[in-house]
Amino acid sequence: MAELTSTKLDFDSHLLLDQPLLRLPHELLRKNLKSAQRHIEIANKGIAASIQTLTTHSSPAETLAALDATLLKAQTLKRKLKALHAEEATLHRQQKARIAHLQELHDIPTIVDVKYDVWAQTRLDRLLVDYLLRQNYLASARQLAEAKGIVDLVDIPVFEECGRIEASLRGANGEYGDVREALGWCAENKQALKKIGSILEMELRLQQFIEMARTGEMDKLMEAIAHARKHFVGGQDTLYGLRAGGLLAHAPDTMVEPYKMMYAPTRYPYLAALFLRTHHTLFALPAHPLLHTAVSAGLSALKTPTCHSAHNPHRGMSSLQHSSDKTTSTMSRQSVPPLLTDTPVCPICSTELNELARGVPYAHHTKSYMEDDPVVLPNGRVFGRDRLRGLNVKLGVPEGRVRDPTDGLGGAEWGWGEVRKVFIL
Amino acid sequence: MDALLTAHNTLTTHANLSTTLTTVDHLIDLLQQTRDNIAGPPPNTTVSAPLQIAKLKGPIRQTFEKAEEDLKEVNKGLNGYQKAWKEKFKGKDGLGMEGSGESLGGGGGGVGLGLGAGSGGASGGLAGQKGLVERAIAMHLLREGEFHVASTFVKEVSAQSRSRNSDGIEEDHSWLDDFTTDSDNVDMEDEHLEDDYEDGELYAPEVMERGYLQRKFAEMYRILDALRNHHNLAPAIHWANVHSDELGARASNLEFELARLRFVELYTSPQPDPSTSDNPDPSFSGPIAALHYARTTFPSFHPRYTHEISALLGALAFSPSLPTSPYHTLFSQEPTRASIATLFTTSFTTLLALPSSPPLLTTTNAGALALPVLTKYSHILSRTRSSWTTSQELPVETPLPGSMNFHNIFVCPVSKEQGTEANWPVMLPCGHVLARESLEAHARGKGRCKCPYCPVEFRVEGGGKRVFI
Numbered sequence: 001m002a003e004l005t006s007t008k009l010d011f012d013s014h015l016l017l018d019q020p021l022l023r024l025p026h027e028l029l030r031k032n033l034k035s036a037q038r039h040i041e042i043a044n045k046g047i048a049a050s051i052q053t054l055t056t057h058s059s060p061a062e063t064l065a066a067l068d069a070t071l072l073k074a075q076t077l078k079r080k081l082k083a084l085h086a087e088e089a090t091l092h093r094q095q096k097a098r099i100a101h102l103q104e105l106h107d108i109p110t111i112v113d114v115k116y117d118v119w120a121q122t123r124l125d126r127l128l129v130d131y132l133l134r135q136n137y138l139a140s141a142r143q144l145a146e147a148k149g150i151v152d153l154v155d156i157p158v159f160e161e162c163g164r165i166e167a168s169l170r171g172a173n174g175e176y177g178d179v180r181e182a183l184g185w186c187a188e189n190k191q192a193l194k195k196i197g198s199i200l201e202m203e204l205r206l207q208q209f210i211e212m213a214r215t216g217e218m219d220k221l222m223e224a225i226a227h228a229r230k231h232f233v234g235g236q237d238t239l240y241g242l243r244a245g246g247l248l249a250h251a252p253d254t255m256v257e258p259y260k261m262m263y264a265p266t267r268y269p270y271l272a273a274l275f276l277r278t279h280h281t282l283f284a285l286p287a288h289p290l291l292h293t294a295v296s297a298g299l300s301a302l303k304t305p306t307c308h309s310a311h312n313p314h315r316g317m318s319s320l321q322h323s324s325d326k327t328t329s330t331m332s333r334q335s336v337p338p339l340l341t342d343t344p345v346c347p348i349c350s351t352e353l354n355e356l357a358r359g360v361p362y363a364h365h366t367k368s369y370m371e372d373d374p375v376v377l378p379n380g381r382v383f384g385r386d387r388l389r390g391l392n393v394k395l396g397v398p399e400g401r402v403r404d405p406t407d408g409l410g411g412a413e414w415g416w417g418e419v420r421k422v423f424i425l
Numbered sequence: 426m427d428a429l430l431t432a433h434n435t436l437t438t439h440a441n442l443s444t445t446l447t448t449v450d451h452l453i454d455l456l457q458q459t460r461d462n463i464a465g466p467p468p469n470t471t472v473s474a475p476l477q478i479a480k481l482k483g484p485i486r487q488t489f490e491k492a493e494e495d496l497k498e499v500n501k502g503l504n505g506y507q508k509a510w511k512e513k514f515k516g517k518d519g520l521g522m523e524g525s526g527e528s529l530g531g532g533g534g535g536v537g538l539g540l541g542a543g544s545g546g547a548s549g550g551l552a553g554q555k556g557l558v559e560r561a562i563a564m565h566l567l568r569e570g571e572f573h574v575a576s577t578f579v580k581e582v583s584a585q586s587r588s589r590n591s592d593g594i595e596e597d598h599s600w601l602d603d604f605t606t607d608s609d610n611v612d613m614e615d616e617h618l619e620d621d622y623e624d625g626e627l628y629a630p631e632v633m634e635r636g637y638l639q640r641k642f643a644e645m646y647r648i649l650d651a652l653r654n655h656h657n658l659a660p661a662i663h664w665a666n667v668h669s670d671e672l673g674a675r676a677s678n679l680e681f682e683l684a685r686l687r688f689v690e691l692y693t694s695p696q697p698d699p700s701t702s703d704n705p706d707p708s709f710s711g712p713i714a715a716l717h718y719a720r721t722t723f724p725s726f727h728p729r730y731t732h733e734i735s736a737l738l739g740a741l742a743f744s745p746s747l748p749t750s751p752y753h754t755l756f757s758q759e760p761t762r763a764s765i766a767t768l769f770t771t772s773f774t775t776l777l778a779l780p781s782s783p784p785l786l787t788t789t790n791a792g793a794l795a796l797p798v799l800t801k802y803s804h805i806l807s808r809t810r811s812s813w814t815t816s817q818e819l820p821v822e823t824p825l826p827g828s829m830n831f832h833n834i835f836v837c838p839v840s841k842e843q844g845t846e847a848n849w850p851v852m853l854p855c856g857h858v859l860a861r862e863s864l865e866a867h868a869r870g871k872g873r874c875k876c877p878y879c880p881v882e883f884r885v886e887g888g889g890k891r892v893f894i
Contacts, residue, residue, distance in 0.1 A: 010797075013796075013797035014793060014797075015514070016793075016796050016797060016800065017792075017793055017796065019514055022429075022510060023510070026503070026506060026507065026510065029436075029503055030503055032442075033442075033496065033499050033500060033503065036442055036445065036496060036499075037493075037496050040445070040489070040492050040493065040496065044489045044492075047452075047485060047489075048482075048485065048486070048489075051478065051481055051482055051485060060463060060464075063463055063478065064460065064463060064464055067456065067459065067460045067463065068460065070456055071453065071456045071457060071460060074449065074452050074453045074456055075453060077449055078446065078449045078450065078453060081442060081445055081446050081449055082446065084442055085441070085442040085443060085445075085446060088441055088442055089441075092433070092436060092437050092441070095433055095436075096433060096437070099426075099429055099430055099433055102426065103426055103430070106426055112826065112828070120786065120789065120790050120793075121786065123789065123793075124785060124786050124789045127789065128562060128565075131558075131562070132562075132578070135555075135559075135585075136585070137578060137581040137582065137585070138581075139577050139581060140574055140577045140578040140581055143573060143574045143577050144566075144571065144574045147571055147573075147574055288552065291558075291789075292551045292552060292558075293792070293796070294788075294789045294792035294793060294796070295551065295558075295785070295788050295789060295792060296551050296792070297791075297792035297793075297795045297796045297799055298787075298788035298789055298790070298791035298792030298793075298795065299788055299792075300795065300799075300819050300823070301791045301792065301794070301795035301819075301823040301825055301829075302787070302788060302791050302825070302829060302831070304832045304834060304843075305843060305844065305845040305846060306832050306894070307832070309845075309846050310846075311893050345775070345779070345780035345781070345831070346780070346831030346832055347780055347784030347785075347787045347788050347831070348784075348831075349780075349831075350779055350780045350784045351564075351779060352560070352561040352564045352565070352779070352784050352785070353561060353784050353785075353788065355554075355557050356551070356554060356557045356558065356561060359554075361816060361817055361818050361819050362817065362818055362819070362843075363818075363819055363822075363823055364818050364819045364820065364821060364822050364823070364843075365822065365834050365836055365843055366822060366836060366841060367834075367836055368833075368834055368835050368836045368838075369830055369833060369834040370833050370834075370835070370894070371833065376852060376892055380890060380891055380892050380893050381892070381893045382833070382892050382893065382894050396728070396729060420856065421856055422852055422856050422858060422892065423855075423856045423857045423858065423878070424835065424858050424894075425838040425857070425858075425878065
């Protein structure tokens with residue numbers, strides 16, 4: 001087993017998992033700024049325009065009225081800016097908390113330090129909340145974040161909004177979804193979407209078109225044509241216009257592909273997935289939950305061929321396996337074979353992760369890793385001599401005799417002379 | 426890191442929207458003033474209304490220009506932050522995320538590692554095993570003692586799985602049964618919990634399964650809570666007594682340690698014990714009570730712990746001046762209590778056949794250490810446009826600290842391959858260990874062969890003896 005040559009903490013490579021953490025508030029701040037810019041532009045135009053009209057009116061009452069309107073506009077602008085500023089303050093606070101969290105890592109010199117464990121615990125909690133948010137278990141995520149005090153380190157509002165829009169797209173109980181919320185989101189992020197060349201909005205408009213065409217009524221069809229003229233013309237992609245046109249020619253229960261697929265309700269899950277992907281790209285979120293990445297890397301690094309072998313000393317008939325013997329109540333303590341209490345159970349051999357790790361490649365080693373002074377018992381098991389001796393004393397085996405600790409007091413007994421030294425290079 | 430902090434501070438101090446707000450305030454004041462002027466006393470209104478308006482245009486334009494400048498400041502601040510961020514994480518585009526020039530670029534490829542040539546990537550494997558991942562998370566939550574979160578989680582998972590099943594997607598959620606309880610509140614103070622499962626035969630296995638894990642962990646936390654916070658050893662001692670057979674089979678010291686701690690407690694905290702009311706001197710009541718306790722419980726520990734017992738009893742003689750006696754180290758309680766708590770947790774989880782420190786935590790830590798190596802390797806691979814051949818084994822070594830070596834590893838010195846189920850280690854009569862395939866290749870066709878590492882010769886009949894590392 002290749003041991004870490006030093007237990008020094010290499011910060012930069014450690015923070016691989018934490019990059020998206022810092023990025024998200026930054027992206028949100030930028031979005032905030034862009035909204036502020038937009039508001040100011042609109043207000044600017046509005047106020048300048050109304051001032052312009054004022055000069056042509058000479059009557060004081062009209063002037064007053066126009067001035068009042070202008071004042072109202074300015075006050076609205078102020079209100080909006082205030083809201084944005086408050087959000088900005090929240091984002092700043094979150095960003096500060098995250099930087100502080102990562103800063104803590106810099107104060108920890110080695111991996112074996114106790115403080116590292118605390119930091120790693122927080123990191124795991126963060127990854128868990130991130131996973132829960134992505135899988136749409138929003139209540140649990142919020143509860144866990146509050147219980148562990150990491151609300152500032154995770155982005156619950158972002159995922160809540162994302163989940164809401166996605167749910168609206170999927171529709172309730174497999175019925176037809178609703179594209180309106182998603183369109184609203186697109187409008188908010190129009191420039192950003194254009195920058196990445198997203199097809200989301202086009203797809204959503206197409207879906208609206210499909211809904212209109214589905215009814216089959218004449219006036220709805222005219223509306224659909226107008227809608228198509230508005231949205232599908234002038235873009236780079238003429239495909240949408242063509243598809244829309246073709247769709248009109250077919251009834252909703254047509255068998256002709258691809259129109260059948262377009263009419264099918266399975267388009268909604270497709271739209272939901274597309275939205276999710278676009279959303280994550282926009283905010284620089286990784287597509288897979290970070291937990292998956294970390295855990296699969298960890299499983300691989302920890303796994304050995306013994307973990308899933310039949311001769312594994314760490315695994316008994318675990319009473320919590322959900323294999324075919326569920327009916328036989330292996331729940332009682334008696335059926336669990338003795339384990340060696342002094343070695344911690346390998347995480348891969350534990351019930352929680354054993355099945356999960358089956359498909360994962362095992363770790364690569366170039367050197368053997370063995371206890372000191374290995375000896376082999378007549379039944380083939382290898383132990384370090386001192387550890388074997390210690391375990392036998394604990395078991396209460398009389399002097400001069402030795403048992404296999406894996407079998408406990410139920411196994412065979414030998415004399416110490418039968419134990420042979422083995423050489424593992 | 427400091428650069429990031431300074432950039433951030435710039436943002437909070439002046440590169441934010443507060444300046445814009447003041448500008449807008451200024452604008453409002455301006456408008457208000459003009460309005461008041463126009464609506465005000467007669468000498469001002471008639472003549473200067475258009476004049477006032479005309480006067481407005483200039484300042485309004487200026488105010489808006491200032492606002493835009495303020496916003497530019499904010500933009501600059503944000504850009505500064507982004508630069509500091511890129512500086513810090515430059516080149517560490519791990520996880521397949523390219524840091525692009527624009528802020529809103531950023532491909533979201535999660536695991537660009539492509540682990541496993543044939544199996545479609547480990548992360549793909551994990552993503553396909555949602556049920557198992559969720560079960561691991563639920564068990565982790567229970568271990569951490571977050572019972573409310575765990576029950577919310579289980580509820581949400583079952584709600585989602587129900588709605589998904591109606592879509593016809595099959596997923597394995599049988600583990601949920603282990604976690605749902607008949608009553609949602611696990612009563613932490615219920616003393617009857619212990620009796621419930623003692624007579625396990627009275628309860629049908631199915632009833633036992635429901636909420637089993639949750640109850641077990643609740644019980645563990647209850648006992649731990651009593652141990653740590655209320656200094657009450659009784660539940661722990663009771664549990665240890667109930668399970669003394671299994672603890673003994675695993676060579677665990679828990680029972681004795683608990684008895685010893687109780688002895689120490691009784692010794693050092695003189696409580697007026699009603700059963701020894703005949704003792705007038707209160708300063709001796711502690712040791713007397715301890716002696717009493719020792720008489721009842723220690724004999725059962727006799728063969729194994731004689732030495733420790735005699736040490737404890739010897740301390741009785743020093744009761745008036747304990748701190749100066751040679752025995753005072755035995756009586757410092759706090760570190761002992763903490764170590765007993767750990768020992769209890771370890772024993773409890775071992776009896777449940779679970780590891781004592783949460784496996785998810787260990788795995789994540791190992792992952793954090795292994796990821797840089799793996800990403801670097803995948804970068805090299807993609808650059809040389811090759812791929813690795815084994816899908817069962819990682820292509821590159823991922824060093825981990827010693828605390829994460831849970832198994833012994835055997836690597837054949839001849840073929841440099843790990844011992845597996847297909848290719849197990851065998852021992853030659855001289856004591857050297859090789860992989861089975863290496864031995865077969867070495868002894869191919871010949872009746873007798875020599876060990877590669879020492880001059881011992883031997884006959885190869887059934888191959889070497891299999892050893893279990």
